[in-house]
Amino acid sequence: MEELKAYLEPANISPAFLGVTKCASLHSKVVSFHDKSLDIKAGDIFVLGVNESRNSSNPQKQNSPNTIRQYLYALSSLNIKGNIIDAGNIVETSTPAQTYTALVNVLELLIPLNVTLIILGGNQELTESIYRGYKSSKRLLTLSIIDSHIDIDDDNEDFHSLNYLNKLINEDPSSLFDISFVGYQGYFVDADKLDRVRNLNHELLRLGFVRGNYREVEPTLRNSDIVSFDMGAIRSSDSPGNLFPSPNGLYAEEACQLTRYAGSSERVSCFGIFEYAPDNDPSRQSALLAAQLVWHFIEGTSQRSKENSFENNDNTKKFIVNTGTPGVDLVFYRNELSDNWWFELPAVKKLDKKLTVPCSPNDYMIASKQDVPERWLRFLQKVQLLKNSEK
Numbered sequence: 001m002e003e004l005k006a007y008l009e010p011a012n013i014s015p016a017f018l019g020v021t022k023c024a025s026l027h028s029k030v031v032s033f034h035d036k037s038l039d040i041k042a043g044d045i046f047v048l049g050v051n052e053s054r055n056s057s058n059p060q061k062q063n064s065p066n067t068i069r070q071y072l073y074a075l076s077s078l079n080i081k082g083n084i085i086d087a088g089n090i091v092e093t094s095t096p097a098q099t100y101t102a103l104v105n106v107l108e109l110l111i112p113l114n115v116t117l118i119i120l121g122g123n124q125e126l127t128e129s130i131y132r133g134y135k136s137s138k139r140l141l142t143l144s145i146i147d148s149h150i151d152i153d154d155d156n157e158d159f160h161s162l163n164y165l166n167k168l169i170n171e172d173p174s175s176l177f178d179i180s181f182v183g184y185q186g187y188f189v190d191a192d193k194l195d196r197v198r199n200l201n202h203e204l205l206r207l208g209f210v211r212g213n214y215r216e217v218e219p220t221l222r223n224s225d226i227v228s229f230d231m232g233a234i235r236s237s238d239s240p241g242n243l244f245p246s247p248n249g250l251y252a253e254e255a256c257q258l259t260r261y262a263g264s265s266e267r268v269s270c271f272g273i274f275e276y277a278p279d280n281d282p283s284r285q286s287a288l289l290a291a292q293l294v295w296h297f298i299e300g301t302s303q304r305s306k307e308n309s310f311e312n313n314d315n316t317k318k319f320i321v322n323t324g325t326p327g328v329d330l331v332f333y334r335n336e337l338s339d340n341w342w343f344e345l346p347a348v349k350k351l352d353k354k355l356t357v358p359c360s361p362n363d364y365m366i367a368s369k370q371d372v373p374e375r376w377l378r379f380l381q382k383v384q385l386l387k388n389s390e391k
Contacts, residue, residue: 107133263300
């Protein structure tokens with residue numbers, strides 16, 4: 001762990017208590033990574049700050065991660081299974097590129113420990129470094145980005161907070177299998193960007209769809225390894241402290257529901273909050289909301305259960321839907337306790353097993369009416385890409 005500590009400095013903050021007593025606050029559950037007696041166990045939650053905003057049109061003078069921490073640790077305690085370990089912040093570097101490299105190195109050391117990571121940014125281009133930190137140890141990664149924009153422009157060589165996705169969307173599917181764009185707003189995204197994402201068979205969930213179809217969005221987050229949340233996805237009346245405030249966006253309660261979905265997924269191992277701008281947040285309303293988003297994610301982790309094992313599971317039922325095409329059946333699974341659903345896709349040599357993908361009850365209903373669910377078709381096409389790469 002000494003190698004890891006070389007990249008980190010303690011946060012050293014005092015919670016801004018808001019009525020919850022210190023012994024009943026989340027702060028009472030937090031232990032410092034720099035504590036010599038620390039015993040790290042699988043399932044622990046690591047909070048890591050990355051105060052990097054220099055590659056932005058509006059770099060922040062104040063420390064975003066520490067500001068969020070002040071309010072997060074003042075919220076009420078949760079009945080979690082492991083520890084909340086505050087790793088502190090990545091030490092200040094001379095350039096953004098050095099920060100990105102440090103983040104990759106830190107993640108490569110943390111991921112083998114099987115902990116759940118909460119990353120407090122910083123700008124959202126850090127998502128690309130998070131992916132690179134995972135890439136060396138995991139395959140078929142899935143990424144969900146909750147944002148009002150799709151951060152791509154026409155300059156493939158430029159890299160900043162509004163153009164980091166050029167390095168991600170063309171990744172080999174055997175490494176980055178799927179990207180979902182959740183909550184984007186049509187007036188911030190031109191048709192060429194949408195076509196580019198669609199042609200690569202990634203998922204697009206517009207704000208209006210998200211707000212009216214939470215049950216359809218839940219499987220997307222349940223299927224994610226990494227969830228990246230841009231505070232700009234929330235309307236400015238609920239969260240004024242971001243770089244591009246907009247009158248439209250998610251309500252605070254809706255944003256909290258999405259982060260709870262992410263936390264309750266046994267697959268999500270990294271959740272990041274980005275684009276909080278403390279210089280634009282004198283009342284600290286957005287800091288408190290960012291803290292509440294993290295709190296709901298942690299609450300979700302406390303409710304996780306082992307659902308993905310379908311064999312010899314008394315709580316899971318298997319459904320086989322005849323499509324009318326000889327030899328082609330759709331296979332679904334349902335957990336009767338949670339009412340969570342999955343479908344099965346053909347085996348891929350690179351996996352040596354069939355692929356099961358989270359879905360919604362509506363996907364099963366569509367299939368039972370002899371139609372093909374869009375989600376099933378999209379993932380089938382992704383599997384075919386993997387098969388073609390095997391040849």
